[in-house]
Amino acid sequence: MYVPARLPQQILFFILLSLSSHAVADSYLDQLVTRAKQLNLHQHAYWLKLLHYKPNMFSGYRSEVLSRNFFTSQRGRTNPEAELEATLAAFFSDIKETDKQQNPQCRYISRYHWLNEQLHFDTNRLKPQLCQRYQNWYKTINPHQITMIFPAGTDNSPSSMFGHTLIRIDRKNQTERTRLFSYSINYAAETEETNGVIFAYKGIMGGYSGRFSIMPYYEKVNQYNQMENRDIWEYQLNFNKTEIDRLLRHTWEIGQVDFAYYFFLENCSYRLLELFDIARPEMNSAASFDWFAIPGDTVYAALQEQGILKKALYRPSHRTRIRHVLKNLDETEQELVLKLADSELPVDAPVLIALPKSRRALIFETAYDYIQYQHNRGAPDRNKIAKTSYALLKARSKLKETAKLPEPPVPEVRLDQGHGSSRIALGYVNDNHRDVLELKLRPAYHDMLDPRAGYTEGAQINFFDLSLRYDLDLEKTRIHAFRLIDIVSLVGRDNFFKPISWKFNIGFERWPINNNIVQPMAFSLNAGGGMTFSLTDSFKLFGLIDVTMLGHEQFENNLTAGIGPNFGAIWDINNNWRLWANSRVQRFDKHLDLTYVEHTLAQSFNWNRDSSVRLEWERRGPNHQTTDTVSLSWHWYLK
Amino acid sequence: MKRFIATSFLSVLAISSVNAAPNNVGCGWGSMVFDGDKGTGPQVMAATTNGTFGNQTFGISSGTAGCAKDGVVQKYAAADAFTGANIEKLARDMSVGHGEALETLAELMGIADNHKTSFFQSSKDNFTKIFTSENVTSEQVLSSLNDIMAADKTLSRYAV
Numbered sequence: 001m002y003v004p005a006r007l008p009q010q011i012l013f014f015i016l017l018s019l020s021s022h023a024v025a026d027s028y029l030d031q032l033v034t035r036a037k038q039l040n041l042h043q044h045a046y047w048l049k050l051l052h053y054k055p056n057m058f059s060g061y062r063s064e065v066l067s068r069n070f071f072t073s074q075r076g077r078t079n080p081e082a083e084l085e086a087t088l089a090a091f092f093s094d095i096k097e098t099d100k101q102q103n104p105q106c107r108y109i110s111r112y113h114w115l116n117e118q119l120h121f122d123t124n125r126l127k128p129q130l131c132q133r134y135q136n137w138y139k140t141i142n143p144h145q146i147t148m149i150f151p152a153g154t155d156n157s158p159s160s161m162f163g164h165t166l167i168r169i170d171r172k173n174q175t176e177r178t179r180l181f182s183y184s185i186n187y188a189a190e191t192e193e194t195n196g197v198i199f200a201y202k203g204i205m206g207g208y209s210g211r212f213s214i215m216p217y218y219e220k221v222n223q224y225n226q227m228e229n230r231d232i233w234e235y236q237l238n239f240n241k242t243e244i245d246r247l248l249r250h251t252w253e254i255g256q257v258d259f260a261y262y263f264f265l266e267n268c269s270y271r272l273l274e275l276f277d278i279a280r281p282e283m284n285s286a287a288s289f290d291w292f293a294i295p296g297d298t299v300y301a302a303l304q305e306q307g308i309l310k311k312a313l314y315r316p317s318h319r320t321r322i323r324h325v326l327k328n329l330d331e332t333e334q335e336l337v338l339k340l341a342d343s344e345l346p347v348d349a350p351v352l353i354a355l356p357k358s359r360r361a362l363i364f365e366t367a368y369d370y371i372q373y374q375h376n377r378g379a380p381d382r383n384k385i386a387k388t389s390y391a392l393l394k395a396r397s398k399l400k401e402t403a404k405l406p407e408p409p410v411p412e413v414r415l416d417q418g419h420g421s422s423r424i425a426l427g428y429v430n431d432n433h434r435d436v437l438e439l440k441l442r443p444a445y446h447d448m449l450d451p452r453a454g455y456t457e458g459a460q461i462n463f464f465d466l467s468l469r470y471d472l473d474l475e476k477t478r479i480h481a482f483r484l485i486d487i488v489s490l491v492g493r494d495n496f497f498k499p500i501s502w503k504f505n506i507g508f509e510r511w512p513i514n515n516n517i518v519q520p521m522a523f524s525l526n527a528g529g530g531m532t533f534s535l536t537d538s539f540k541l542f543g544l545i546d547v548t549m550l551g552h553e554q555f556e557n558n559l560t561a562g563i564g565p566n567f568g569a570i571w572d573i574n575n576n577w578r579l580w581a582n583s584r585v586q587r588f589d590k591h592l593d594l595t596y597v598e599h600t601l602a603q604s605f606n607w608n609r610d611s612s613v614r615l616e617w618e619r620r621g622p623n624h625q626t627t628d629t630v631s632l633s634w635h636w637y638l639k
Numbered sequence: 640m641k642r643f644i645a646t647s648f649l650s651v652l653a654i655s656s657v658n659a660a661p662n663n664v665g666c667g668w669g670s671m672v673f674d675g676d677k678g679t680g681p682q683v684m685a686a687t688t689n690g691t692f693g694n695q696t697f698g699i700s701s702g703t704a705g706c707a708k709d710g711v712v713q714k715y716a717a718a719d720a721f722t723g724a725n726i727e728k729l730a731r732d733m734s735v736g737h738g739e740a741l742e743t744l745a746e747l748m749g750i751a752d753n754h755k756t757s758f759f760q761s762s763k764d765n766f767t768k769i770f771t772s773e774n775v776t777s778e779q780v781l782s783s784l785n786d787i788m789a790a791d792k793t794l795s796r797y798a799v
Contacts, residue, residue: 393766
């Protein structure tokens with residue numbers, strides 16, 4: 001080696017020293033790499049899990065992590081072996097931990113632990129790092145138990161009608177009364193989008209990346225229970241300390257990386273299953289999902305693990321609570337609540353003073369809750385709301401009595417215990433005196449006539465609903481309808497709660513555009529808005545104004561539009577038997593110069609959780625020449 | 640995310656201006672009572688913010704942001720953060736004399752089980768001294784609560 005004579009002796013010494021220490025490290029690294037190869041660690045199922053590798057269509061792997069800094073090798077995203085070697089090499093780094101950077105042993109802490117278990121690192125030759133930041137984080141979270149959190153779907157927003165899942169890390173000594181301050185870990189698409197339609201569209205097409213974040217549980221409770229009025233189910237899980245530690249280390253490791261996010265599969269629920277599979281290496285709950293990962297189905301899948309569920313707790317939403325308390329108030333008391341909340345009645349009004357103190361306390365509390373509910377829905381006048389809220393609480397604090405607020409009953413069927421969200425139906429159809437067999441396939445999720453237990457009442461959301469019909473006389477199979485999206489929200493209004501009813505569907509359907517026996521397939525977009533009234537708990541009436549756009553080559557510019565009323569009723573004879581009636585009229589413009597009418601009567605009877613039988617009658621067509629269809633079909637639901 | 644970045648920026652400002660005082664510092668988490676949550680309204684087509692709701696949502700292993708380190712709130716700021724985010728619930732629980740939010744606050748303040756009853760009763764009895772008007776902030780509430788506890792024979796040990 002040529003060394004310039006000018007180079008000071010000390011520098012030369014350091015160069016030699018560092019070369020020699022490298023040589024030692026290299027040789028130990030070489031040993032580790034050789035051993036890892038002998039053990040075939042890069043093919044190990046757990047290594048593939050840790051790096052989120054998924055097999056490619058034909059050969060090889062690709063990680064679902066998008067961030068480059070998650071990989072220690074340039075080729076890491078697609079090469080498990082190169083990544084494993086580079087990871088081992090990185091562990092020899094002497095980078096000091098600061099607020100901005102971490103040593104690779106800490107940055108990739110879950111890999112470090114697993115590789116150490118496999119290769120038994122010699123601590124003299126590979127010095128373990130302290131990872132103080134991770135240790136502090138771990139200590140603050142104080143993990144003791146994993147709870148899976150499942151907020152129900154909303155009844156009014158398509159992007160969250162399926163619900164959502166996240167996990168909470170429960171502290172030692174936490175009670176059911178003090179769980180609000182535990183930390184929760186959430187996975188969501190990275191976006192500022194507030195328009196649900198754009199969000200859903202981009203989410204479906206893979207337009208977002210996803211990321212984990214951490215927040216106190218009360219933030220989530222405030223969001224779901226208070227703001228969005230979604231009931232929450234909490235599932236306390238039986239993971240032991242070793243498993244919980246694995247989960248936390250991996251969460252730390254993926255805390256700052258972006259994943260590919262897809263609304264239907266690679267979503268929050270799927271990523272949570274992956275975390276469980278990492279916590280417990282024998283578990284493979286995520287593997288069973290390769291098309292749709294609907295939260296309810298993923299919770300069901302996770303709970304299939306023997307003995308995993310300790311306990312499930314129900315946390316009713318703000319609205320559910322208010323609704324239930326209102327049931328225990330008589331009409332006069334309800335009116336007092338409304339008047340107090342509207343600031344039309346002072347808290348010391350004689351009519352209130354005349355009431356027993358415990359009833360007064362109940363009314364004050366309910367009025368306050370109702371104001372908060374309105375406020376969360378965006379009621380504008382802060383000054384008025386603040387004055388009234390304050391007056392109510394002040395008056396309440398003067399009453400010694402404890403008002404016994406009745407707790408909403410726990411639903412008999414949990415969100416994960418409803419019917420499977422995929423559906424196959426077989427039926428016989430008499431279509432205008434022709435005999436037809438019908439096969440229907442729907443990958444997700446729930447419609448108005450499906451078994452209701454475990455689903456959000458009044459919300460329908462169907463995706464990719466395909467109907468195939470085989471005409472026994474013509475001996476021909478054809479697509480009868482293919483609805484891409486079909487959403488309906490029919491939630492009853494009362495004096496306290498006034499949701500808007502609406503619907504939106506888009507797809508391909510048969511329309512009486514010409515006089516062919518088999519009606520031509522047209523592209524259809526239909527939307528409507530209106531109101532629903534619950535006359536009793538089991539009987540609802542609704543009315544909407546409907547618009548329809550049809551696309552077909554027969555029309556000028558390929559388009560025609562219609563508008564008209566849509567009325568209907570829903571009657572639940574019992575929990576398993578529902579009647580449905582719907583009538584709509586659409587007056588189309590000059591391109592399709594007719595008035596279309598459609599009357600439907602249907603009933604659905606649930607045989608058990610995963611099958612139901614339907615009988616439907618439909619009269620539809622131009623108003624002067626309608627035809628009748630009767631169908632009888634059996635529906636199976638798959639988890 | 641925009642709001643999240645904005646608030647964590649504010650909290651950085653706040654912490655540097657008070658020079659990391661150990662108690663009741665402004666971590667940017669204070670809030671005025673009855674100001675409501677500023678989430679999405681009742682629009683039919685609104686996307687819900689599954690990930691980024693609230694200003695106490697952080698990245699994991701992300702370093703320091705205000706009174707949070709790697710995503711978790713530092714112990715001295717926990718009661719503050721909780722009160723800021725739950726002020727309406729706390730107001731209700733104090734006026735009633737019990738409730739989940741009040742119990743959680745008691746735990747965060749380190750109040751022993753056998754002193755919780757007097758803590759709850761005291762916060763109810765002194766409701767109008769703790770919530771002096773409809774315009775108090777969470778910082779004022781905590782400071783008044785501290786004064787009440789300082790003057791109480793049982794609870795003074797928990798006052799700062």
